[in-house]
Each structure stands twice: as C-alpha cells, then as structure tokens.
Amino acid sequence: MKVVEIIHAKGHENILSTNKTTFEITKENHLTKRGDCIIAVNANKAAADLSREFKETVRKENARLTIVIEVDEEKEVVNAFGSPHLSFTHLTDLVVRKSNFICSRTLAIRADKAAKDFSRIFVKKLQNPKQTATITLIAEAAI
Numbered sequence: 001m002k003v004v005e006i007i008h009a010k011g012h013e014n015i016l017s018t019n020k021t022t023f024e025i026t027k028e029n030h031l032t033k034r035g036d037c038i039i040a041v042n043a044n045k046a047a048a049d050l051s052r053e054f055k056e057t058v059r060k061e062n063a064r065l066t067i068v069i070e071v072d073e074e075k076e077v078v079n080a081f082g083s084p085h086l087s088f089t090h091l092t093d094l095v096v097r098k099s100n101f102i103c104s105r106t107l108a109i110r111a112d113k114a115a116k117d118f119s120r121i122f123v124k125k126l127q128n129p130k131q132t133a134t135i136t137l138i139a140e141a142a143i
Contacts, residue, residue: 003057003139005050007094009040011071011131016115017123021099023078023115025135027092037095037115039069039126040133047090047105050137058082058108060141065108067096068136074122080108082139107137 012031017023019037029042058065063082068075080096090104096111125131 001057001060001141003051003054005045005054005137005139007043007045007135007137009043009133009135011126011128011133012038012041013127013129015039015041015123015126017118017126019115021114022095022097023111023113023118024096024105025094039115039118039123040135043094043135045094046092047088047094047107050088054137054139055086055088057139057141058088059084059086063139063141066138066140067108067111068138069118069122070134070136071122071125071131074119074125076113076118076122078111078113080111082141083109 014031016036022037023039024037025040025043027043027046065080067078085102093105094107095105096108
C-alpha cells in the first residue's frame, strides 16, 4: 500500500538548518534563529491536516516514509520510518527525527538525515522568503 501527501511551504531568512537530530516544517510564518531544525515555514499542512489514509499507513508496523523536498532544481530525499505510536495531532508542525522519540509533532522516526545533513546550496535557497518548497511524503506499508 502506498499513500502520497503533498505539502507546499516557503523559505525564510532565518533558516539555519543546523540541527543534528531533526528537521521541521511548520505552518507558522515567523522564525527566530533558535529554530535551527526548521527548514520551511508557511506550510499548508501540519500533522493534524494529513489524510486519514496517510496516517493509517504510516502507523502500520514497519511502515516506511520517503520525504522528497524540492526547491527549484535542488532536491533532498530522506528515508524514515513510521510507528503505531504516532498521533499526528499537532496543529502547526511536522518533525522528522533520527531518534525513536515520538510526540504530537512527529511525522517519522529513525530518519537517515537531519537538518544539518541537507546541502548548503539547498539551505541557501530556503533562506529566501520568496522561495517555495514542495514536500512530497510517500508512505508505504505492507497490507
């Protein structure tokens, strides 16, 4: 079973993308330099906004999630896992984690990349407030 969600978001001048364990996409439009994991703002979806079908797929045992983030011709691909414990209830944020930690903001765990792992060319583009980003979430699980 495969389910796809598309999220649109924007860049911001304060994007640092230096966090070693997570990256975040938020619906919020403001960002301070303390938000070192945030890679995009003004997203049109957060955890609570994802479809029921997507949430059910990612909650299956051994579900895999591929996250494709595209900015102009630059692309980052992140591979991660779902969990039956994901709640998808946060109203503004989506967080991808290298660890197994889960809270209402968590989209996926055991990711192979965090914010600091994204190319600096990619990050530079995201520091432009006029820049748009397309985030494609591809959830796959055995039926």
